[in-house]
Amino acid sequence: MANVRVERTDDGGFRATNARGAEVRMGGGADEGVFTPVELLLAAVGGCNIVTVEPLTAKRGHQLVRLAMTVAADKVEPNRLGPVTITYDVELPSEEADEVFRAVAARVHEKYCTVSTSLSEGTEVRLDIP
Structure with missing residues (x-):
């Protein structure tokens, strides 16, 4: 847990x-x-994706020259965020690395990042006041 x-x-x-x-x-x-708590949520989305993308891309033989991202979302209501957008800022050593990076980043986002998938699937948040 x-x-x-x-x-x-x-x-x-x-x-x-x-x-x-x-x-x-x-x-x-x-x-x-x-x-702010919202910034921490965005950092969690970015951190979950980036710490998974980097080693998986390297494992496939492609060391990224530069790897960074911006994670952003607008508030659509006073207590609700709209879509979260991850924008990568990468420098790749080759076209082959670009293909591998894009495939890995998509799989990580869709399948392997616990934070992103939890948000996408609407994980329940429970309140426990003893």
């Missing part, structure tokens, strides 16, 4: 901590130096 603890910090901000001790600070859109 994956889990994180989210808590208010002494300075009035918020922090998410995983079982391995890694932390990420979050807050509202006006808070400097922190992610």
Whole structure:
């Protein structure tokens, strides 16, 4: 089971901590130096895709010269995002690498990225108040 603890910090901000001790600070859109929860969701989509695409492309014999992406979504309602768009920024060593990269990126997005597939399939979020 994956889990994180989210808590208010002494300075009035918020922090998410995983079982391995890694932390990420979050807050509202006006808070400097922190992610908003929506930005963390977009980062999770991007991170899930990119950390899977890179090794799978390399495993097929193609080391990407540059690999980055932008993940964006507009709010379509005050509490709802519209479609999330992943835009890759890559530099490829060859046309063959381009074909492999495109095929891998499509498969990862459609099938292997837990975050993307969970969002696409509408994973239920439950509330448990003991």
